[in-house]
Amino acid sequence: MEEKIIIDLKNISLSFGEEQIxxxxxxxIRDKEFLTLLGPSGCGKTTTLRIIAGFLEPDSGEVIxxxxxxxxxxxxxxxxxxxxxxYALFPHLNVYENVAFGLRxxxxxxxxxxxxxxxxxxLVNLKGFEKRNVNSLSGGQQQRVAIARxxxxxxxxxxxxxxxxxxxxxxxxxxxxxxKSIQERLGITFIYVTHDQEEALSMSDTxxxxxxxxxxxxxxxQDIYNxxxxxxxxxxxxxxxxxDGIMRRDLFVEFSGHRFKCxxxxxEKDELVDVVVRPEDVEVVPAEQxxxxxxxxxxxxxxxxxxxxxxIKDYKWMIQSTDYQEVDSEIGLLITPDDIHIMKxxxxxxxxxxxxxxxxxxxxxxDVNEEVED
Amino acid sequence: MKLPSxxxxxxxxxxxxxxxxxxxxxxxNSTNSTGLMAGFSLRWYAVLxxxxxxxxxxxxxxILAVASALIATVIGTAAAVGIDKWKKNLFRSSxxxxxxxxxxxxxxxxxxxxxxxxxFMGRVIGRQGILGFGTxxxxxxxxxxxxVILSVLxxxxxxxxxxxxxxxxxxxxxxxxxxxxxxxxxSPGIVTGMIMAFTLSLDDFIISYFTTGPGFQTLPIAIFxxxxxxxxxxxxxLSTLIFVSILVLLILTNVAQARGENKKKKNI
Numbered sequence: 001m002e003e004k005i006i007i008d009l010k011n012i013s014l015s016f017g018e019e020q021i022x023x024x025x026x027x028x029i030r031d032k033e034f035l036t037l038l039g040p041s042g043c044g045k046t047t048t049l050r051i052i053a054g055f056l057e058p059d060s061g062e063v064i065x066x067x068x069x070x071x072x073x074x075x076x077x078x079x080x081x082x083x084x085x086x087y088a089l090f091p092h093l094n095v096y097e098n099v100a101f102g103l104r105x106x107x108x109x110x111x112x113x114x115x116x117x118x119x120x121x122x123l124v125n126l127k128g129f130e131k132r133n134v135n136s137l138s139g140g141q142q143q144r145v146a147i148a149r150x151x152x153x154x155x156x157x158x159x160x161x162x163x164x165x166x167x168x169x170x171x172x173x174x175x176x177x178x179x180k181s182i183q184e185r186l187g188i189t190f191i192y193v194t195h196d197q198e199e200a201l202s203m204s205d206t207x208x209x210x211x212x213x214x215x216x217x218x219x220x221x222q223d224i225y226n227x228x229x230x231x232x233x234x235x236x237x238x239x240x241x242x243x244d245g246i247m248r249r250d251l252f253v254e255f256s257g258h259r260f261k262c263x264x265x266x267x268e269k270d271e272l273v274d275v276v277v278r279p280e281d282v283e284v285v286p287a288e289q290x291x292x293x294x295x296x297x298x299x300x301x302x303x304x305x306x307x308x309x310x311x312i313k314d315y316k317w318m319i320q321s322t323d324y325q326e327v328d329s330e331i332g333l334l335i336t337p338d339d340i341h342i343m344k345x346x347x348x349x350x351x352x353x354x355x356x357x358x359x360x361x362x363x364x365x366x367d368v369n370e371e372v373e374d
Numbered sequence: 375m376k377l378p379s380x381x382x383x384x385x386x387x388x389x390x391x392x393x394x395x396x397x398x399x400x401x402x403n404s405t406n407s408t409g410l411m412a413g414f415s416l417r418w419y420a421v422l423x424x425x426x427x428x429x430x431x432x433x434x435x436x437i438l439a440v441a442s443a444l445i446a447t448v449i450g451t452a453a454a455v456g457i458d459k460w461k462k463n464l465f466r467s468s469x470x471x472x473x474x475x476x477x478x479x480x481x482x483x484x485x486x487x488x489x490x491x492x493x494f495m496g497r498v499i500g501r502q503g504i505l506g507f508g509t510x511x512x513x514x515x516x517x518x519x520x521x522v523i524l525s526v527l528x529x530x531x532x533x534x535x536x537x538x539x540x541x542x543x544x545x546x547x548x549x550x551x552x553x554x555x556x557x558x559x560x561s562p563g564i565v566t567g568m569i570m571a572f573t574l575s576l577d578d579f580i581i582s583y584f585t586t587g588p589g590f591q592t593l594p595i596a597i598f599x600x601x602x603x604x605x606x607x608x609x610x611x612l613s614t615l616i617f618v619s620i621l622v623l624l625i626l627t628n629v630a631q632a633r634g635e636n637k638k639k640k641n642i
Binding site (some may be wrong): 084088101102150152 | 536543
């Protein structure tokens with residue numbers, strides 16, 4: 001990864017009326033990286049993207065592109081292109097004219113436009129669709145036209161606002177791979193906005209997790225998943241059991257009435273901490289061999305594994321295991337030092353609770369809200 | 375459809391169109407009798423076209439309709455775009471209410487009030503006989519505006535709000551992005567509004583009667599002044615021609631709309 005910084009956001013704040021959307025946001029984006037802004041709806045990720053594109057002006061702070069201050073520069077003078085949530089293709093133009101739109105605005109000679117459009121349509125596998133009306137295309141094809149249209153302008157940065165949100169799961173997976181490969185082939189910077197953590201983990205070089213207008217953590221997908229900074233990140237990315245713990249001393253933590261060896265240090269003696277244990281890291285053993293003992297309250301078959309909810313000292317743990325366990329049976333859990341991640345207490349501590357109210361429906365409901373978000 | 379409902383439908387249409395049918399038939403009468411059909415002739419059409427007064431009025435009406443429709447379309451579209459940008463709140467709904475009031479006001483009230491305003495303004499700037507083409511044009515633009523706004527607004531609402539942004543993102547200035555991205559997708563609404571404005575202006579009598587002067591006579595006013603004498607069948611011929619032209623216009627717009635919808639359906 002090159003270390004050249006292409007976009008630098010400094011102390012960005014923005015309010016709509018009473019509501020503060022972004023609070024003193026600082027973020028730099030390296031050239032040629034795939035950076036994802038990840039967060040729940042209303043976290044300010046789309047707003048950040050619109051500030052970079054120039055559709056919104058921050059109340060305070062600086063937007064710097066390649067060492068030039070861009071505050072007040074209108075969208076049409078910025079070397080970025082956007083792929084909108086619902087693509088915003090021009091319905092009165094065919095596929096060819098949609099892709100050629102930006103080039104015509106630039107008054108490029110007709111011959112060059114032709115080569116460029118053909119190159120772009122080849123890039124997104126839409127050769128032979130030139131004359132088609134954009135409304136006659138499927139969602140995935142419209143998505144490709146939007147990508148071709150944006151890339152035809154040779155932007156140095158491509159902004160993508162939940163571009164795969166309207167596609168079905170299978171197509172979304174294909175497009176993820178394709179977007180990633182386009183980004184690598186063209187070597188341009190992608191700034192990608194999504195609320196889908198899986199999408200973020202599988203495509204990004206860098207993930208920026210946001211909530212309530214504040215960046216919670218910046219890091220590689222592995223960092224974000226394995227070393228979440230606080231309970232919000234741990235809860236938002238993947239599944240996690242978040243427990244109250246006490247750091248007895250370096251490399252020793254106590255939670256659920258048991259003392260565990262861990263790999264974390266640098267805390268005060270007896271400091272209160274949040275402990276994260278990922279469901280897939282726990283090993284299920286017979287009750288008498290476990291470090292912790294609990295009763296199975298429910299079990300769900302998920303295909304790859306079973307999702308087991310275990311009650312341990314009134315905290316409902318989620319465990320993923322390939323072995324079936326009888327409901328109401330007592331099982332033991334084995335947790336190795338590697339499975340434990342310690343976080344400092346934050347405003348999010350204790351917010352997320354355990355898995356007693358966990359339900360798939362909640363997830364889907366929050367997805368619906370996301371669609372309504374502007 | 376069952377027989378009784380067929381008969382019922384037929385009666386309704388007969389009731390609706392009987393006057394026009396009678397008028398069309400008598401416009402081809404060879405004498406000026408209103409009771410007896412003496413024979414088929416185009417005599418009254420010939421009389422009509424040689425009537426300089428009527429031809430001048432027809433010309434005036436067309437000029438007025440085209441001019442007022444064009445002006446109302448430009449102003450109305452701009453207004454609709456502005457209204458669409460506002461958030462939905464009390465202010466917006468009151469603006470819409472104010473926009474719609476002229477459609478509800480009785481024409482006689484609009485006509486009298488406009489005449490009063492024009493005469494008053496004429497006094498203020500010290501000009502006698504201000505009523506004429508200028509004032510009637512202003513009046514027609516005014517009553518056409520709400521119809522244009524009402525036919526453009528829904529189209530704007532259906533348009534993806536990001537279209538203009540997408541065009542700017544691809545290098546258009548904000549103004550150019552409106553013409554290249556937004557305007558083409560709302561053009562069906564604009565055309566409908568313009569045709570509506572054109573036909574409304576074409577057949578307006580009451581407001582025109584109050585806001586025009588002796589120098590500028592429109593067709594409805596010319597016809598009305600003739601009814602003070604005996605109405606001759608050339609008026610039937612004229613009315614027939616107007617009816618047929620409106621009918622053709624209506625059919626054309628319907629066909630165009632149906633085509634547009636078919637095209638959309640095919641594409642989905």
